[in-house]
Amino acid sequence: MAKQETATIYSEGQKNKEVNVTWLSQEECIAGGAQDMDMILEYVEKVNKWLAEGKVVEPELLHLLWEEGEYSGKRIGVHAALIRSEEMRVAAVKGIPSNPMNPINHQTPRSNGMIILYNEDTGYPFAVMDDTIVSALRTGASSALGAKYCARPDSKILGLVGCGVIQNAHIEATSKVMKQIETVRLYDMNKEKAEAFAAKWAHLGYKFEICSDIEEAVAQSDIVYTATNVNLGEEYIPKEWIKKGSFHSGVSMWDHQHEAILEGFNKYCMDYKLRLKDDKYPLSELTKAGKLDPEDIVELGEVIRGSRPCRESEDDSVFFVTLGICATDTANSYRIYKNAKEKGLGTEVKLWSNPAMF
Numbered sequence: 001m002a003k004q005e006t007a008t009i010y011s012e013g014q015k016n017k018e019v020n021v022t023w024l025s026q027e028e029c030i031a032g033g034a035q036d037m038d039m040i041l042e043y044v045e046k047v048n049k050w051l052a053e054g055k056v057v058e059p060e061l062l063h064l065l066w067e068e069g070e071y072s073g074k075r076i077g078v079h080a081a082l083i084r085s086e087e088m089r090v091a092a093v094k095g096i097p098s099n100p101m102n103p104i105n106h107q108t109p110r111s112n113g114m115i116i117l118y119n120e121d122t123g124y125p126f127a128v129m130d131d132t133i134v135s136a137l138r139t140g141a142s143s144a145l146g147a148k149y150c151a152r153p154d155s156k157i158l159g160l161v162g163c164g165v166i167q168n169a170h171i172e173a174t175s176k177v178m179k180q181i182e183t184v185r186l187y188d189m190n191k192e193k194a195e196a197f198a199a200k201w202a203h204l205g206y207k208f209e210i211c212s213d214i215e216e217a218v219a220q221s222d223i224v225y226t227a228t229n230v231n232l233g234e235e236y237i238p239k240e241w242i243k244k245g246s247f248h249s250g251v252s253m254w255d256h257q258h259e260a261i262l263e264g265f266n267k268y269c270m271d272y273k274l275r276l277k278d279d280k281y282p283l284s285e286l287t288k289a290g291k292l293d294p295e296d297i298v299e300l301g302e303v304i305r306g307s308r309p310c311r312e313s314e315d316d317s318v319f320f321v322t323l324g325i326c327a328t329d330t331a332n333s334y335r336i337y338k339n340a341k342e343k344g345l346g347t348e349v350k351l352w353s354n355p356a357m358f
Contacts, residue, residue, distance in 0.1 A: 018353050019124055022346040024337065026130035032340035034133040034332075037141065037172050043331040044141040045304060048271060050085045052301025056327045057082040060277055073231070074099045079326035083334075091118040092330040094131055100229050109165065115333050124351070127337045134332045135324075140169025142271055142300075142322035143249035147223050148177040149303045150269050150310045150318045151247035156182045158206075159221030161214055163188040163197040166227040166251060175204050178223065183207045187217035215241055224248040226255035239264035242317055249320045253281055256319070261286065265319040268297040269310045275323045283321055 024032070033039050050056050058081045066074035075098050082091040096113040103109070113131030118124065147155070158174060158181050160167045174181065184206045188194040191210060198208035211217040218224050219241045226248070230236070235257040242248070242264030250256050256264075261282055268283065276284045276294055286292040300320075302308040311318055340346055 017355055017358070019351040019355075020348045021125050021351050022127045022337070022341070023349050024127060024129040024340055024346050026132060028340050028345040029130045029133065029333075029336050031343060031345055032336035032338075034130075034336055035137070037137060037169075037176060039335060040134065040137045040332055041141045041145065041173060041176060043335060044138050044328045045145055046085075046087070047083070047325060047328045047331050048145065048301040049304050050083065050301075051272065051325065051327065052299060052305050052307070055083065055085045056325075057084070058272065058274065058325060058327055060274065061323070061326070074101075077324075079324070079329070081325070081327035081330045083327055083330055088331065088334055089120045090330060090334050091120065092116060092326065092333065093118075094135075094326050094329050096131070096135055113329070115329055117330070117334060117337060127333075127346075128349070129333055129337065131329055131333060134329055134336070136165050137169045137173070138328045138332060139166055139251065139322065139324060140171075140173040142324070142328070143170055143225055143251060143320070144173035144177050145304075146249055146269060146271075146300060146318075146320040146322065147174060147247050149300065150267070150320060151178065151223050152245055152311070152314060153178075154180050155222035155247070156180055157185065157221045157223070158183070159185045159187075159217040159224040160197075160227070161187050161217055161224070161255065162227040162229075162252070163190075163194045164227060167197065167225065168200070170225045170227070170251075171201055171204070174223070181206060181223075183209060185209045185211050185217040185221055187211040187214050219243060222246050226250055226252050228252045228255060230254045235260075244317055245315050247318045247320065249322060250282065251322065253321075256282065258282065258286060258291075261319055262291060265317045267310055267312075267316045267318040268292070268320075269300055269303065269318060270297055270321040270323070271300045272323060272325050273297060273299050275321075278323075281321070281323065 062078040064076040077096045079094040094115040113135040115131040117127040186194040194210045237256045239260040287294045298310045
């Protein structure tokens, strides 16, 4: 049985019922392992497996849009998850606001995440933590695990559209699970950004090619990750660019035209099929319109468990969607919390001395 974490609380027979919560800054989370991609990959894989085994509860996510219809603009995502595995029993609520103009206007990250961890026994919070790094790294880990289980094992060419924060997580995670990669094709609207990206990751030993247009980065690549700021209605990847046998992770959602998804690919996988209930995502739109059978979409956890295949031949072309399982943030944040506590990190913040409404 997993050991339960408890907030600082006194017994019923004592007058003092004080509850304290541990605050962990981003720097303290880093010291606890937030940048450890090996750990992130381990727990993203575990969570996908736990999800398939019925050990994760995750409701539909909530997106608050500052401007109606601007899904890739200013928004706040609200996520929640509950894990009931042999290793851990913990729940969390995560908030992650995003503004694409932050890097330009303020020279700060586009997004910042914050996560609250809750104790199963009392329901009280025991930690409030930065989740910005984990949120980015687990996105890269999710796509990389999709590739690990659904791409051709001999994939040699990686194509990246967009060279921002998420692609840094993608290339690091992919380098750990896809060992045959030789060439990385990069496209970014800002060529200097692509060049800086190539220089940053030169130590991986890949041949980096800076592409003059998106087609060069996509059409001949075995694995493709798109991480851009495109919005609904701005889809630009046609079916003709889909290489037979390739694996695509559509991280930014609206890069692939519907025709490309339906006719360029013959296999479909996503990390959490409940997301098909959401309104504004390509696979949900296509399934609700009756153009794609939900039964034809495999959940990644099923593939990891070996209970259902995705790729069945070298020529299968796979379209993968990761919409972000909050449980992956939850599990990794819990591990970071445990590591940080062992190092004596964190600030105890009082929730109350005595509950006012008891």
